[in-house]
Amino acid sequence: MRPDIVNDNSLTFAEKIISVRADGAEKIHRPGDITVLPVDLAMAQDSTGPLAIKVFGEMGVPRVWDPSKIHLVIDHSFPAPDEKVANLHHLIREFVKKHGVRLVEGSISHQHLLENHVVPGMVLFGADSHTCQAGAVGAFATGIGSSEMAAVWASGRLWVKVPESIKINLTGQFKKGVFARDIVSHFIGTVGEDGGNYRSIEWKGSAVKDLSMASRACISNNSMECGCKLSIFEVDSSTQEYFRSVNRKSMYEIRAGSKASYKDEYDIDIGKIVPEVAEPGNVDKVKEVGEVEGTPIDQAFIGSSTNGRYEDLAIAAKILKGHKVKTGTRCVITPASNGIFEQAIKSGLAEIFLQSGAVFTNATCGACVGTHLGVLGENEVCISSSPRNYIGRMGAITSKIYLSSPATAAASAIEGKIADPRRYL
Amino acid sequence: MTVSGLLKGRTWVWPDDVNTDIIIPFRFKARTNDPVEMAKYAMYGFDPEFYKKVKAGDLFVAGKNFGGGSSREQAPVAIKYSNVAAVIAESFARIFYRNCFAIGLPALEVPGISKQVKQFDEIEVDLQDWSVRTRDGSVHPAVKVPEFLRGLMREGGLVEYYKRHHNFPWETLETKAVAR
Numbered sequence: 104m105r106p107d108i109v110n111d112n113s114l115t116f117a118e119k120i121i122s123v124r125a126d127g128a129e130k131i132h133r134p135g136d137i138t139v140l141p142v143d144l145a146m147a148q149d150s151t152g153p154l155a156i157k158v159f160g161e162m163g164v165p166r167v168w169d170p171s172k173i174h175l176v177i178d179h180s181f182p183a184p185d186e187k188v189a190n191l192h193h194l195i196r197e198f199v200k201k202h203g204v205r206l207v208e209g210s211i212s213h214q215h216l217l218e219n220h221v222v223p224g225m226v227l228f229g230a231d232s233h234t235c236q237a238g239a240v241g242a243f244a245t246g247i248g249s250s251e252m253a254a255v256w257a258s259g260r261l262w263v264k265v266p267e268s269i270k271i272n273l274t275g276q277f278k279k280g281v282f283a284r285d286i287v288s289h290f291i292g293t294v295g296e297d298g299g300n301y302r303s304i305e306w307k308g309s310a311v312k313d314l315s316m317a318s319r320a321c322i323s324n325n326s327m328e329c330g331c332k333l334s335i336f337e338v339d340s341s342t343q344e345y346f347r348s349v350n351r352k353s354m355y356e357i358r359a360g361s362k363a364s365y366k367d368e369y370d371i372d373i374g375k376i377v378p379e380v381a382e383p384g385n386v387d388k389v390k391e392v393g394e395v396e397g398t399p400i401d402q403a404f405i406g407s408s409t410n411g412r413y414e415d416l417a418i419a420a421k422i423l424k425g426h427k428v429k430t431g432t433r434c435v436i437t438p439a440s441n442g443i444f445e446q447a448i449k450s451g452l453a454e455i456f457l458q459s460g461a462v463f464t465n466a467t468c469g470a471c472v473g474t475h476l477g478v479l480g481e482n483e484v485c486i487s488s489s490p491r492n493y494i495g496r497m498g499a500i501t502s503k504i505y506l507s508s509p510a511t512a513a514a515s516a517i518e519g520k521i522a523d524p525r526r527y528l
Numbered sequence: 529m530t531v532s533g534l535l536k537g538r539t540w541v542w543p544d545d546v547n548t549d550i551i552i553p554f555r556f557k558a559r560t561n562d563p564v565e566m567a568k569y570a571m572y573g574f575d576p577e578f579y580k581k582v583k584a585g586d587l588f589v590a591g592k593n594f595g596g597g598s599s600r601e602q603a604p605v606a607i608k609y610s611n612v613a614a615v616i617a618e619s620f621a622r623i624f625y626r627n628c629f630a631i632g633l634p635a636l637e638v639p640g641i642s643k644q645v646k647q648f649d650e651i652e653v654d655l656q657d658w659s660v661r662t663r664d665g666s667v668h669p670a671v672k673v674p675e676f677l678r679g680l681m682r683e684g685g686l687v688e689y690y691k692r693h694h695n696f697p698w699e700t701l702e703t704k705a706v707a708r
Contacts, residue, residue: 162691188559232599247626248604248623250630251627251686258695258699261698297621472555491549495550500576
């Protein structure tokens with residue numbers, strides 16, 4: 104690394120990491136510049152991988168650039184709910200065998216990579232929009248499509264445009280019943296669903312040190328809902344502690360300069376945030392829970408790469424304990440990884456879920472994408488901790504999805520209508 | 529298949545923030561690898577019968593943030609295999625925009641365009657000039673994109689490009705970093 108770049112006080116995180124990592128062009132890069140990055144990790148999943156495999160075959164590339172850096176994850180519809188999906192899963196397993204690349208089944212890609220592979224300073228491309236989750240540990244991580252993924256498999260490199268950056272100054276302390284998801288929902292409601300398009304978001308401020316790795320992952324993941332390219336928490340002592348605990352080493356610890364220039368800056372006082380709910384149709388239709396409280400629901404879903412981590416399941420269990428899911432309402436709880444699933448069984452969360460009448464499933468994306476384990480029928484209403492409430496996302500195009508934290512979804516499951524979680528905490 | 533020259537067609541006008549779940553729902557796109565099959569679910573979230581109504585050479589004109597949400601390349605693929613010749617929008621979500629070039633679907637960002645066009649207007653897209661001519665004859669320039677991407681689009685996307693050149697268009701790219 105060139106010390107003059109690392110120490111340049113005028114660079115944002117995105118400008119600095121691209122400047123440091125640019126392939127054969129290690130020099131200062133500014134927003135709008137286009138350059139090529141070498142790829143440290145390339146991920147595709149079971150709904151983008153099959154198309155990438157097809158494109159890779161059509162290109163006629165004989166072998167992948169580096170099998171150890173390529174991960175295929177069967178997570179969206181796992182295990183296969185029908186024959187058509189099973190055939191595409193088979194295509195993935197055959198590709199894995201032929202090229203010797205890595206395969207994971209069950210765990211959601213973003214969580215699997217966070218638990219096992221991602222390190223600070225890494226360049227990670229994923230054929231999945233929520234790949235930006237790995238920004239939680241200070242990695243360059245962003246989503247691409249299947250054809251570009253095939254090109255990465257062939258060459259190990261990909262072009263990028265240097266994004267402008269947004270800085271968010273987080274201060275204050277969480278009030279009861281408010282979680283990381285409420286912060287990021289509040290932000291998306293503020294900037295709109297394209298408010299971060301082509302941009303890199305940097306989460307800073309005195310409140311960051313108190314955010315757990317799971318909370319940072321939730322925020323970086325869900326930042327995608329304003330269209331961002333990157334969503335970054337720079338490496339701090341908690342990040343370093345996390346990587347010591349999992350015995351992995353940073354590639355580079357990149358930090359923005361104190362005189363970096365930002366397109367926009369926002370101040371968020373966490374202490375002023377309440378439980379937030381996004382109304383159906385658009386992720387930025389964010390309201391305070393009180394404005395939609397009492398809306399009848401058919402299903403509550405707690406899970407997804409945004410909010411299916413252990414701390415999410417633990418808060419859902421705390422709320423559900425001693426209560427029953429309202430008769431006529433389904434409550435589906437889906438962990439984000441196989442490890443979280445096991446941990447929830449061993450620690451007794453699973454028992455609480457089952458006693459409450461909830462359905463506790465294996466790790467998968469599942470209901471979030473309307474593929475299995477909680478698909479919505481005509482006109483049904485769901486409150487969900489998943490990232491998107493778009494038309495037909497979880498099933499019928501007449502169904503409706505409200506988005507919230509796992510706590511709000513759990514409280515709503517008990518009442519059979521949208522409920523304020525603060526009454527249960 | 530290469531794309532070039534002048535495209536003339538009738539328009540389908542779409543609102544702001546048309547996301548990829550609307551363009552093709554997950555449960556359909558995750559159950560096929562055949563682009564012709566994907567096209568049967570194009571714009572399903574707005575109209576499950578869209579595929580019966582669209583005609584070859586039609587053009588999309590949309591508001592801001594077209595193609596937001598999921599990275600699914602099946603979204604531009606479903607549009608392309610509906611034989612829609614080009615997508616014009618006030619702005620695009622970034623992954624969708626990249627995917628359009630990667631699969632050779634012309635995508636032009638034209639600020640203000642959605643107010644200049646009505647459903648089923650006949651308009652022209654000039655891929656050489658990178659502009660749109662509306663019914664009244666006025667010409668609206670699209671936001672410029674780097675030549676390597678326009679070249680990629682003209683050659684029909686990454687598969688066709690790689691088959692012809694045995695490399696990717698960015699491999700020979702001169703990085704335009706600010707010198708210090």
